[in-house]
Amino acid sequence: xxxxxxxxxxxxxxxxxxxxxxxxxxxxxxxxxxxxxxxxxxxxxxxxxxxxxxxxxxxxxxxxxxxxxxxxxxxxxxxxxxxxxxxxxxxxxxxxxxxxxxxxxxxxxxxxxxxxxxxxxxxxxxxxxxxxxxxxxxxxxxxxxxxxxxxxxxxxxxxxxxxxxxxxxxxxxxxxxxxxxxxxxxxxxxxxxxxxxxxxxxxxxxxxxxxxxxxxxxxxxxxxxxxxxxxxxxxxxxxxxxxxxxxxxxxxxxxxxxxx
Amino acid sequence: xxxxxxxxxxxxxxxxxxxxxxxxxxxxxxxxxxxxxxxxxxxxxxxxxxxxxxxxxxxxxxxxxxxxxxxxxxxxxxxxxxxxxxxxxxxxxxxxxxxxxxxxxxxxxxxxxxxxxxxxxxxxxxxxxxxxxxxxxxxxxxxxxxxxxxxxxxxxxxxxxxxxxxxxxxxxxxxxxxxxxxxxxxxxxxxxxxxxxxxxxxxxxxxxxxxxxxxxxxxxxxxxxxxxxxxxxxxxxxxxxxxxxxxxxxxxxxxxxxxxxxxxxxxxxxxxxxxxxxxxxxxxxxxxxxxxxxxxxxxxxxxxxxxxxxxxxxxxxxxxxxxxxxxxxxxxxxxxxxxxxxxxxxxxxxxxxxxxxxxxxxxxxxxxxxxxxxxxxxxxxxxxxxxxxxxxxxxxxxxxxxxxxx
Numbered sequence: 201x202x203x204x205x206x207x208x209x210x211x212x213x214x215x216x217x218x219x220x221x222x223x224x225x226x227x228x229x230x231x232x233x234x235x236x237x238x239x240x241x242x243x244x245x246x247x248x249x250x251x252x253x254x255x256x257x258x259x260x261x262x263x264x265x266x267x268x269x270x271x272x273x274x275x276x277x278x279x280x281x282x283x284x285x286x287x288x289x290x291x292x293x294x295x296x297x298x299x300x301x302x303x304x305x306x307x308x309x310x311x312x313x314x315x316x317x318x319x320x321x322x323x324x325x326x327x328x329x330x331x332x333x334x335x336x337x338x339x340x341x342x343x344x345x346x347x348x349x350x351x352x353x354x355x356x357x358x359x360x361x362x363x364x365x366x367x368x369x370x371x372x373x374x375x376x377x378x379x380x381x382x383x384x385x386x387x388x389x390x391x392x393x394x395x396x397x398x399x400x401x402x403x404x405x406x407x408x409x410x411x412x413x414x415x416x417x418x419x420x421x422x423x424x425x426x427x428x429x430x431x432x433x434x435x436x437x438x439x440x441x442x443x444x445x446x447x448x449x450x451x452x453x454x455x456x457x458x459x460x
Numbered sequence: 461x462x463x464x465x466x467x468x469x470x471x472x473x474x475x476x477x478x479x480x481x482x483x484x485x486x487x488x489x490x491x492x493x494x495x496x497x498x499x500x501x502x503x504x505x506x507x508x509x510x511x512x513x514x515x516x517x518x519x520x521x522x523x524x525x526x527x528x529x530x531x532x533x534x535x536x537x538x539x540x541x542x543x544x545x546x547x548x549x550x551x552x553x554x555x556x557x558x559x560x561x562x563x564x565x566x567x568x569x570x571x572x573x574x575x576x577x578x579x580x581x582x583x584x585x586x587x588x589x590x591x592x593x594x595x596x597x598x599x600x601x602x603x604x605x606x607x608x609x610x611x612x613x614x615x616x617x618x619x620x621x622x623x624x625x626x627x628x629x630x631x632x633x634x635x636x637x638x639x640x641x642x643x644x645x646x647x648x649x650x651x652x653x654x655x656x657x658x659x660x661x662x663x664x665x666x667x668x669x670x671x672x673x674x675x676x677x678x679x680x681x682x683x684x685x686x687x688x689x690x691x692x693x694x695x696x697x698x699x700x701x702x703x704x705x706x707x708x709x710x711x712x713x714x715x716x717x718x719x720x721x722x723x724x725x726x727x728x729x730x731x732x733x734x735x736x737x738x739x740x741x742x743x744x745x746x747x748x749x750x751x752x753x754x755x756x757x758x759x760x761x762x763x764x765x766x767x768x769x770x771x772x773x774x775x776x777x778x779x780x781x782x783x784x785x786x787x788x789x790x791x792x793x794x795x796x797x798x799x800x801x802x803x804x805x806x807x808x809x810x811x812x813x814x815x816x817x818x819x820x821x822x823x824x825x826x827x828x829x830x831x832x833x834x835x836x837x838x839x840x841x842x843x844x845x846x847x848x849x850x851x852x853x854x855x856x857x858x859x860x861x862x863x864x865x866x
Binding site: 259261264266267289290291292294297299301303304306307315316317339366369370373413452 | 551667745747748749751752753754755756757758761765769770825
């Protein structure tokens with residue numbers, strides 16, 4: 201913890217009055233917050249509180265939803281990611297995302313991981329691509345399990361393996377940030393434990409923002425926690441403080457199980 | 461005649477309705493008479509006793525009708541017999557009302573039998589058609605050798621009526637006919653596959669909801685146009701247009717040609733391809749697209765590398781179904797392709813197809829025992845086998861594709 205505290209001055213994202221609306225109906229009412237460059241930031245809160253909508257602000261995935269509008273300012277390393285000059289396609293190469301349900305493409309394991317590097321031209325030859333694929337799978341902790349069957353379909357893996365495969369796929373384009381939207385909600389406890397270990401390892405190198413329904417998971421893996429309620433950011437701080445000494449009664453009610 | 465049929469149906473319906481009401485009322489009365497809480501002791505609800513009585517009386521009356529017809533009774537006697545037997549059946553069913561009697565089981569059994577019978581009608585019809593095709597073809601192959609039929613390069617089915625006629629030898633080589641069929645099919649698919657696919661991609665990935673709501677039904681209207689309308693469209697508009705175009709470029713094309721028929725047939729199957737492909741593209745889960753966008757892929761990269769790749773087996777299945785549809789199509793080719801059995805791969809010549817030849821062989825006064833008419837059955841059998849195999853392959857591909865996302 202102390203290591204993270206000392207680096208608190210390093211900020212990855214700064215949000216000013218961010219509002220998200222679906223077909224004119226506001227789901228997030230003006231969020232102001234800063235997200236650390238290293239470590240894991242967890243978003244918690246009851247269903248429909250806007251935490252997933254907020255997560256999708258950081259890689260502009262909300263752009264792909266018809267009728268969704270985002271206002272306010274979001275800076276990544278000081279650069280406005282909603283500026284008209286910024287191309288969301290390039291932003292998404294820097295900000296990777298892992299979804300609730302594992303979504304490997306119906307291609308081979310190799311092609312799944314090679315997808316990003318190929319479209320962004322990250323490898324100039326086959327050997328380089330092989331290297332990227334191997335390195336990404338190793339970093340996602342999947343290499344040992346699949347190295348002999350890279351040609352097999354990615355959809356044939358188990359749920360936990362699939363989720364690590366899509367993490368490898370995201371890592372392969374060397375992002376700076378990895379967003380995770382309830383990545384363990386479709387996994388069994390063993391696969392979840394494996395995934396949490398992986399997240400901890402990755403947090404040494406990447407900025408990780410994770411939405412989770414499991415407060416125990418937030419407590420285990422995150423350094424900072426943000427509690428959302430009905431479209432508002434209620435409380436945000438060090439995870440230890442939020443869980444031991446919440447300032448707001450709504451946070452108190454949620455983490456003790458009285459709401460949500 | 462019509463009146464008496466109408467009367468019979470009316471009597472039958474009235475009889476069944478009366479039996480239903482009668483037996484149900486009796487069942488209700490029995491339950492009430494058995495005292496408080498007896499409803500649970502009875503095996504079936506009163507309605508089932510009613511249904512059973514209705515079914516029994518109806519079946520009994522139908523049997524009486526058949527018996528009456530076989531014994532050639534006069535209509536009034538038949539009618540009377542029906543009513544007497546029907547009422548007897550109804551009375552019998554109603555007399556069985558008791559707590560132990562399993563009316564519900566019998567009614568369910570009857571319903572199941574009815575459903576099975578309906579499916580069997582379809583199955584037996586198909587089997588019957590296949591058998592008649594096979595047997596008539598067999599008769600044909602007793603007169604013309606199977607090998608000659610499959611490999612012969614000459615098709616002129618006119619046989620000599622009188623011995624002094626010349627040039628009417630009757631050659632049954634099917635290759636020119638099938639070449640024409642496949643040539644037109646190939647042109648049709650070359651037209652329909654890209655256009656249909658691009659329409660499907662536009663509608664499923666790029667079009668706004670409002671546009672889609674208007675465009676999709678309009679395209680599907682194309683599928684509702686009767687094929688004979690396409691046929692005279694080909695003959696009156698497309699054929700002359702192609703001939704005029706060819707003349708300006710200095711060569712001549714007949715009004716009836718493979719290209720005319722193929723083009724129009726291609727237009728006909730566009731909605732087929734686009735609608736089926738649209739379905740398979742939509743079946744690719746949104747999470748695949750999200751995964752691709754989240755990696756920084758553009759819309760077209762996502763479309764070609766993820767969505768299209770995922771939907772490809774389904775699209776191939778859709779194309780095969782469209783092909784088998786094109787092969788069996790008749791009216792367009794009858795009007796626009798011609799009748800001369802030219803063995804050619806040139807789309808700017810008149811060719812003939814299997815379906816056109818079948819029409820030509822069987823129209824007019826014919827006796828169904830000459831090689832000429834029997835040839836139609838052999839052609840029909842070949843066509844049937846081809847489309848059957850195509851449909852079979854298409855279904856396997858489509859099914860395998862569905863399994864990928866489940």
